[in-house]
Amino acid sequence: MKIVSIIAFIMAFVLLISGIYGLNIGPVSIEGRQYQQANQIGSYICLSCIGLTGSTVSHTLTDDTINRLKKIDYPVKVWVFTSNDCPTCPDAKAIILNFTVENPNISYEEIKLETQGQFFDTYAVSELPTVIFFNKDGVVLRKNNFVHKIIGIDRLQEKIIEAIEMVS
Template sequence: MAILSDQNRGDVEEVFAEMTDEVTAYVFTDDCEYCEDTVELNEELAELSDLYTLEVHDLDSELAEQYDADRYGSGPVTILTDGELEGVQYFGIPSGQEFGAYVRDIVAVSTGETGLDDDIKAELAEIDEPVNIKVFVTLTCPHCPRAVETAHKFAMENDNITSEMVEAQEYMELSQEFGVQGVPQVNINDHDGEFTGAQPEPQFLEQVKNALN
């Protein structure tokens, strides 16, 4: 049975029409609960645009090691890339409330257009050290996609930034380690910075800069 409804497919095709360059989704799987669904979801998306390609790899593969996709010990892990970009990452199935953000991320990776203000882009360009942003979400949270998209936009603008959507219930041990009680919870370089809520892009960037200082 298909995951996407006819309405979903029509909506996605309309958004995918904005794509300009090829995007590949590397999906890393093991025997996790949502791995098959994540693969099937991306297979259906790949049917909707010749510019969107899916590659499925084992979580214990060399490619997974290259992208450090196995760092939390389980799948599914999805990395969207234009061939160079590595920092747009999903730990957990990008469905529910996150589905729209996932589709928009695909288009943004394809076009290279994040929609961020020029002053924010300029400040992001000045970051010259590694930054990891974790955005803990649940698939029923209506505010989480905004936080995920902002974090991923930052990663698209600066290769020093890796931004992860982490589905809190699929990665329960990690959520417990970071004391997740409400979502979206954003952690910057693990415990150097932390806040809860989908903050506007300028405030989100300030949180990142404060964590680096």
């Protein structure tokens, strides 16, 4: 038992140090050290990965949404926060694309975690996908003094059209 515990000690610390100093043993090597990656996984939660939101949603807009959308006559800018490994982010993107097709006043921009991580910190975004809105002056939409964020893809259409109506 003595020898086993000594081996376990050595093993544990070899693993820990190799994890901290970025010795990637796996078949795929990724840039950055494992603890930084852990930070990324832990901080920016993919909601559908955790099972908090559904994983499928229809992209086509309903008649009600289209009617309300047609009434909008002021410019609205939409930001979508996404990442590469988030399975529902493409769905969110596709729905917002449909919005822009119906009404040219609405424009959208995609913020990727891998390339534009600094924006995640400025708007305190920790869930994926998240949608936020700006008016023509570039002022972010707030609700009760907090940045109005739409998290996840459950009932995304309705939430977005409500938020767009609030922007004015």
